[in-house]
C-alpha cells in the first residue's frame with residue numbers, strides 16, 4: 260500500500276480524498292459504484308476545494324491583499340471552507356447565510372471565527388437574497404473581495420485540476436460514468452470537463468433534486484422547477500457561470516425519500532454517516548449504473564461524490580422530530596430511541 264505523504268502545511272490537507280466502493284449501491288445497480296469521500300476534507304465538505312482555489316485566484320490577480328477580508332453568500336459549507344483557508348492565510352471572513360440552513364453549520368462558522376450574517380430565505384430575483392446581500396457587503400467593506408462561488412469559475416477549476424484528475428488516477432483510467440447534483444455546479448461541471456479531457460466516452464449525468472430547474476433544462480432546454488427538497492447546498496434554478504458549457508450527457512431526478520433511503524442504508528449497512536446531497540448523489544449513481552447496463556455497458560464503473568458529513572445535520576436529518584415535521588420518513592432506529 261502506498262504511504263500517505265506528510266504534508267508541509269495545513270492547506271495541503273485539502274483534496275486527495277479517498278475513493279471507496281459502495282457495496283449496497285453496487286449490488287442494487289449491478290455494477291461498481293464508488294464514492295469520492297469529500298467529507299474527509301478538513302472542513303468536512305467538497306467545498307474546501309473551491310474555497311482554496313477562489314482565494315488563491317484572488318491573490319494571484321492582486322485583488323486580495325495581506326490582512327484582507329473574504330465575503331461570501333453560502334448555504335454554509337463554502338463558508339466553512341473559506342473560514343478555514345482564510346484563517347490559515349491571515350484573512351478575515353464574513354459569511355451571509357439563509358437562516359433555514361442547519362444550526363450545526365452556523366455554529367461551526369461562528370466557532371471558526373467567521374462573522375456570520377443570516378438573512379431570510381428568498382428568491383434569487385429578490386435584492387435581499389443571500390448572494391446579493393453578500394456582494395453588497397463585499398463592496399462596502401474595506402479590503403474585501405467577494406468570493407462569488409456561483410459564477411466565479413475558479414470554483415470549477417478546483418474540480419478540473421483536482422477532483423477529476425484524482426478520480427481518473429484512483430480509477431486507473433477505467434471509469435464509465437460520473438454523476439452528482441449541483442449547487443453552484445462547480446463540481447459537476449469541473450469533474451465533467453476534467454474527465455472528458457481524459458476520455459470523452461465517460462458519461463456525465465446530472466442528478467437533480469426536486470425543486471431545482473436543471474433537470475428540465477438538460478432534458479428539454481427549459482429552466483423549470485417542480486416540487487421541493489429539504490437537501491441543503493443543492494438545487495439550482497439558473498445556469499450559473501460554473502455550469503456554462505458543462506458536458507452533461509444525461510440527467511436523473513431524485514426525490515428526498517430516495518436520497519434518505521440511501522443515507523439510511525449507507526449508515527446502517529456500511530457505517531458511513533452522510534448528508535442528504537450525498538444520498539441523492541448515490542441514488543443518481545445507481546440510476547446511472549442501471550442506465551449504462553441497459554445501454555449494453557457490462558461491468559460499468561460509476562463514480563459519485565459524498566459531499567459532506569452527516570454530523571453536520573444531527574439536528575435535522577438525524578432528528579425524528581424534524582424529519583416528522585417535514586413529512587419525511589423517520590429512520591426506524593431514531594423512532595425507537597425516543
Ligand code: PMP
Pocket residue numbers: 304305306334336337440441442443444445446447491492493534536537566567
Ligand atoms: N452538497 C452539499 C452539502 C453542498 O454544500 C454543496 C455546495 N453548495 C453541494 C453538494 C454542491 O456542490 P457544487 O456547489 O459544487 O455544485
